[in-house]
Amino acid sequence: MDWALVFVLQVTFLPFITSHGLFKVEAKPNKYTSELGGEVVMKCRFDPVPSDPLTGLKVYWYWTMDNFPDRKVYVMDNGEKDLSLPDVDFQGRVKFSTEELQNGWAVLQLSRLKINDSGTYQCLIDTALGTDYKKMTLSVTAPYKAVTKHIQEVAEQDELLLTCQSEGYPESTVVWQDGQGQNIIPNTTFVSTPDQLIKVTSQIRIRSLEKNNYTCRFTNDGHSATFHIPDDIPNHPVKNDALIVALIIGLILLIIVVVLTYHRRKGAGTHNTRNLLVNGRGGFFPAPVCLQIGKENDEDLRENLRASLKAHYADNSFSTEMGYHWDDPHRLQNNEGQPVTLQSLIPEAEEMLFIEGPPGSGKTTLAHILISSWVKGPTDALTNLLDLSMVHLLLYVDCSTAKGDLFQEIISQLSLGEKVSTEDELRTVLTRSNVLLLLDGYREGDQLFDDSLKTFISERKGCRVLIMACPGHCPTLRETVGTRELLKLQTQTVKY
Structure with missing residues (x-):
């Protein structure tokens, strides 16, 4: 029987079945929010639980939105996944926990989130005891992290045009204030990008002879940029x-x-x-x-960069709010399957280390643990397991959101535009043996980023490089690294 007809018949008889209290499905919570490129775990609870959940149970997960056709996310029929049904857009990104069925939970994990994953998800459970469904909503957001600023002199007028620009989702308003806290009404435009983000451009006009500071702030997540006038004016005119x-x-x-x-x-x-x-x-x-x-x-430059990086990580909750823990030392193994310590994550000078693990195995959490330990130093709870005293600078790049080359992403993601004046200056910093470059979520396929990474690897000198990726995402780089510098991260069983 066609799946659509089954779905219509199930929904038609749901009121009769559930009104007699035979079977019910609940969604707790019914609203989820996650960031672009991340993952989300959605779940619904059903009661009563069949005596044999794997043979007497059918589970349907659908994505729905007004004015759009429904999309099938996951279908399980009597313990078997129906590979012919799920929408192609979800293939390779969906994981279903069959172990939780015996506890009355239908748990769906969706990774590498996209903006168009936002919408309503319907969890429908069909058993011999009855049929019921519940709906829940997912909102995928993209913070306006990198705010670029530009100053332009208005021809034949004693004015300056100040511009702030950033990309994110959903649409964000921009608030401008001067150094005295007075609000300034801007001209703000919104343009959709090919990757479904929104490019926000906000501008104000000011008198060029007035000494003042002007700050633009994106209200969605609070990221901002400040203009110091007249110090920031390029080629400031002299009488x-x-x-x-x-x-x-x-x-x-x-x-x-x-x-x-x-x-x-x-x-x-x-x-x-x-x-x-x-x-x-x-x-x-x-x-x-x-x-x-x-x-x-x-040395002054490196000290300024060190202070700026620690402040950046602290502002982005890498070290103060996340509360990372590492309670399973057997999850991290070398290429021979033997457990290794957290200290094994730190490459030697001039060494490149590769950590491989499936989605959800904790690669990003492990990266954040390293950042947190570096920021806190000797006061970190993991000091007895992890010594980062040899690392003077730790530069973290989220490769899943990269749009430029390696050096552009380092400057943009870590807000180093005002600290490093040229790319050559950054290259010089990265040649030091006390620098650790941490690339999280790297996947080959972006030629601009791939080429810049290959060039850097061939010229990096003493820099330590730690790369985290999923199996099969970086065959060319894996071949370059070899197996000696490979660590594996095992997936941890998740309980709800």
């Missing part, structure tokens, strides 16, 4: 008189430097000019002094 004076002073200084250099070379031929640098007063710095200055600047 003509001041420009002329500056040029004259610069020319005089240049002449002095040239003359002094000429006389020093003429009167002291024994100087090795390759090891001397001219200072701002016409004198010379020995090369070791110059190298020391460069080393100090590099």
